Amino acid sequence: MNKFRTISIVFSMLALIGFNSCDxxxxxxxxxxxxxxxxxxxxxxxxxxLTSLEAALKIATGDLPNIxxxxxxxxxxxxxxxxxxxxxESVGYITTDDITAGEALLADSNLDLDVLSQILTYHVxxxxxxxxxxxxxxxxxxxxxxxxxxxxxADGDVQIQDATKVGQTNPVSTVxxxxxxxxxxxxxxxxxxxxxxxxxxxxxxDTRPTLIEWxxxxxxxxLLASALDKAGLADAIAALDTARVxxxxxxxxxxxxxxxxxxxxxxxxxxxxxxxxxLGEILLYHVLPPANASIDLVVGxxxxxxxxxxxxxxxxxxGFAFGDVTATTANTIxxxxxxxxxxxxxxxxxxxxxxxxxxxxxxxxxxxxxxVTSSPQLSILAExxxxxxxxxxxxxxxxxxxxxxxxxxxHMPAxxxxxxxAAFxxxxxxxxxxxxxxxxxxxxxxxxxxxEILLYHVVAGKIASADLEAGMVTTVSENxxxxxxxxxxxxxxxxxxxxxxxxxxxTPDVMARNGVAHxxxxxxxxxxxxxxxxxxx
Numbered sequence: 001m002n003k004f005r006t007i008s009i010v011f012s013m014l015a016l017i018g019f020n021s022c023d024x025x026x027x028x029x030x031x032x033x034x035x036x037x038x039x040x041x042x043x044x045x046x047x048x049x050l051t052s053l054e055a056a057l058k059i060a061t062g063d064l065p066n067i068x069x070x071x072x073x074x075x076x077x078x079x080x081x082x083x084x085x086x087x088x089e090s091v092g093y094i095t096t097d098d099i100t101a102g103e104a105l106l107a108d109s110n111l112d113l114d115v116l117s118q119i120l121t122y123h124v125x126x127x128x129x130x131x132x133x134x135x136x137x138x139x140x141x142x143x144x145x146x147x148x149x150x151x152x153x154a155d156g157d158v159q160i161q162d163a164t165k166v167g168q169t170n171p172v173s174t175v176x177x178x179x180x181x182x183x184x185x186x187x188x189x190x191x192x193x194x195x196x197x198x199x200x201x202x203x204x205x206d207t208r209p210t211l212i213e214w215x216x217x218x219x220x221x222x223l224l225a226s227a228l229d230k231a232g233l234a235d236a237i238a239a240l241d242t243a244r245v246x247x248x249x250x251x252x253x254x255x256x257x258x259x260x261x262x263x264x265x266x267x268x269x270x271x272x273x274x275x276x277x278x279l280g281e282i283l284l285y286h287v288l289p290p291a292n293a294s295i296d297l298v299v300g301x302x303x304x305x306x307x308x309x310x311x312x313x314x315x316x317x318x319g320f321a322f323g324d325v326t327a328t329t330a331n332t333i334x335x336x337x338x339x340x341x342x343x344x345x346x347x348x349x350x351x352x353x354x355x356x357x358x359x360x361x362x363x364x365x366x367x368x369x370x371x372v373t374s375s376p377q378l379s380i381l382a383e384x385x386x387x388x389x390x391x392x393x394x395x396x397x398x399x400x401x402x403x404x405x406x407x408x409x410x411h412m413p414a415x416x417x418x419x420x421x422a423a424f425x426x427x428x429x430x431x432x433x434x435x436x437x438x439x440x441x442x443x444x445x446x447x448x449x450x451x452e453i454l455l456y457h458v459v460a461g462k463i464a465s466a467d468l469e470a471g472m473v474t475t476v477s478e479n480x481x482x483x484x485x486x487x488x489x490x491x492x493x494x495x496x497x498x499x500x501x502x503x504x505x506x507t508p509d510v511m512a513r514n515g516v517a518h519x520x521x522x523x524x525x526x527x528x529x530x531x532x533x534x535x536x537x
Contacts, residue, residue, distance in 0.1 A: 040076045040182040041068035047180075049189070052084035052102040053120075059106065060117040067143075072184035073128040077148075077160055077173070079193045087193035091203055115202045118144050122162070122196045128186050131178035134158050146196040162194040164207045208340040211245050212238040221346065223253040224283075226267055231280035237287070243342040244288040244295045246311070246322055248350040249333060256350040261363055278359050285309055285324070285353045295343055309353050324351040362513050371512040372418055377519065380424040381454075383438045388451040413462035413515035414476070417494055417503065419523040427523040432536060449532055452477050456496070456526045462515045465508035468492045479526040496524040 037043065044050050044057070057064045068074060079087070081102060088101035093108075095101045105111065121144040136152040140160075149161035151172060159172035173192035180187040200207060209217060212234055215225040224247055228234045237245070248256075257264045264270075270279050284306040288295070297320050301310040312323030321329040330349035337344040366374070373382035384390075419427075428435045435441075441450045455477035470485040470492070482495035484502060493502040503522035510517040525533075 037182050039069045040072065040074050040185045040187050041065050043180050043182050043187045044068075044076070044078055047078075047189075049080045049082075050078050052081045052100075052106065053078055055103075055106050056084075056116060056120055059111075059113060060120050061113045062117045062121070064117065064120055068124070068184075070184065073126070074185035075125045075127055075129045076185065076187045077123045077125075077175075077190045077194065078187050079123070079173075079190055080176070083173070083191050083193050091205065112202060115199050118196055118202075119193065119199050122146055122148070122194050122199070123190075130186065131158050131175060131188065142196075144196055146198075148194065158188075160190060160194060162192075163197040163200055164195050164205070206340055208338055210238055210340045211240065211243065211342050211344060214337060214339050214344045215245075215247060218247075218346075220249045221247050223250045223267065224248055227253070227279060227283055230267055230270060231276055231283055233280055233283055240287075240289075240341055242290055242295055243305070244297070245342060245344050246286040246288065246330070246351065247344050247346050248286065248330070249346055249348060252330075252348055252350045260360060263363070278355060281306055281353055281355050282350060285311065285351050304353075306353060311351060320345075322347060322349075322351060325354050325357055326352055365511065365513040368414060368416055368512045368515050368517060371510055371517055372416065375418075375510070375519070377420045377422075378418050380421045380438060381418055384424070384450060384454055387438050387441065388447055388454060390451060390454055415459045415461060415463040415515055416517040417457045417459075417481075417505075417520045417524065418510075418517045419457065419503075419520055420506070423503075423521050423523045427525075431533065449529060452526060453523065453529055456481070456524050456529075464516055465492075465505065465518065477526060479528075481524060494520060494522075494524060496522075497527045497530050498525055 038046070041057070045054050057068070068076070081100070084102035084105075085095065085100050088105040089095070091105070093101040093104040095104075099107070122142045124143040125140045125148070126143070134150050134152055136150065138150040140148040140150060142148060146163065151159040151161060153159065158175040158178065160175070161172045173190040173194055175188045176191050177189035180189070195203075195205060199205070212225075212228070215221045215228060215237075225234075228237060237243075253267075257266065257269075267279075270276050285304050287305040288302050288311065289305055297313050299313050299315050299320075302313050303309070304311055312329075314321040314323055314329060316331070319332050319335050321331050323329045328349060330347040330351055332345055333348055334344075334346040337346070369385065372378050373385065424438075428437070428440070431440075438450070441447055456475050456479055458476040459473050459481075460476065468483055470483050472480045472482050474480050479497070484493045484495050485491075486493060491505070493504055495502045501522060503520040503524055505518045506521050507519035510519065
């Protein structure tokens with residue numbers, strides 16, 4: 001056989017072995033099967049995601065590459081380049097177009113190489129420990145002489161906790177790629193640079209959690225953390241230079257759900273744009289920005305991040321309580337928790353701005369269908385809605401419903417011009433002796449006409465009488481009506497396609513959850529109705 005063909009076949013076989021092996025981190029590489037996996041240092045230098053670790057090992061004091069080439073065995077927790085960049089940024093280095101933060105740190109001529117060595121040896125433990133051998137709660141002693149903690153999550157993830165541990169934030173490092181075997185040990189890739197106590201002190205590293213970390217890492221604030229995520233505010237809170245956050249505990253949120261009613265049992269029920277926007281307003285009402293460069297509390301009204309809203313700071317003898325637009329104050333459970341970018345006070349009530357009270361009142365009000373059908377002088381309109389299957393549509397005629405939810409958005413309310421029973425009687429008279437009631441509309445053509453007439457009375461948007469303006473308005477039926485100002489008065493009449501008799505508003509501003517009804521004394525007729533009447537003659 002041709003020697004070049006033989007070599008080609010060998011390389012092809014090796015390639016196939018490699019392709020079939022790369023999906024399993026616990027299986028040695030094809031090269032390892034032939035020449036051995038090399039040392040833990042070899043495994044580090046051979047991986048393109050550990051270049052910062054490799055560079056750090058080379059420049060740190062103590063000849064660390066030579067140590068990791070030794071007999072061992074060693075278990076190495078290897079921070080990835082992304083982890084090194086995050087660490088470098090946390091101690092003040094920045095990423096530019098030319099260099100990453102990690103590279104900038106390692107290129108700094110003032111870098112304390114002894115401290116760097118302390119950090120790196122803190123990532124090395126004697127022995128060969130596979131990921132499956134780690135037990136939750138175990139303490140590992142590193143080559144630096146300091147301890148690491150082991151956490152095994154319910155999902156089986158292995159996490160390593162260093163000296164920056166704070167119970168509320170649990171800033172752990174997670175093993176992202178386990179069991180990279182070597183002749184003298186094993187390497188596990190991790191997503192955070194681990195810091196021993198000595199390095200924390202030498203770097204003056206601020207181990208305090210941020211405001212958002214306090215929320216995310218405190219069990220009794222888990223609903224607050226979820227609410228911040230849902231409202232899209234987590235990044236904004238994390239970016240605050242300094243602020244005081246009044247943090248409602250989980251029970252406070254449960255009490256809020258109860259106040260909102262049966263349709264709200266969890267944050268999942270905030271399932272449309274209006275509700276999520278309201279949730280955001282409520283949360284921002286709990287953030288007090290610095291006043292005069294201080295975030296200390298002072299008795300009296302405090303301006304919130306939600307513009308034009310005030311939280312009342314009240315001295316209660318032992319500390320502070322907080323008042324909103326309701327009669328119930330929020331008591332402080334835990335005060336003055338120090339965060340990297342501010343202060344957290346855990347409170348026992350979700351504070352409510354006026355917009356939240358308005359929403360609660362809105363939830364308790366009737367929709368347009370109920371409002372219309374419950375009025376004695378609108379009984380024929382109610383009958384017409386039922387006959388045309390529009391009763392449900394009238395409830396939220398212009399709203400967009402989330403098909404996965406039970407609630408409407410209330411975001412696009414409607415205005416209904418509601419004809420009285422007398423107005424319908426006049427319509428029947430105009431149509432002739434064959435039309436004495438809604439039941440007379442008994443053919444498909446007549447029901448379609450009746451439906452078009454009813455939708456001709458509905459305009460998108462909640463327009464109170466004080467907001468009426470003269471001009472043409474397009475109805476839900478896509479036909480125009482005319483709002484006509486009565487000369488010399490503040491009143492308006494409504495013109496339709498008849499162009500002769502206008503409708504007077506006899507009772508304005510009958511408010512509903514999703515809009516407003518104005519009771520009128522004439523059934524408005526679109527062009528299609530005029531044509532129908534003319535064809536009857």
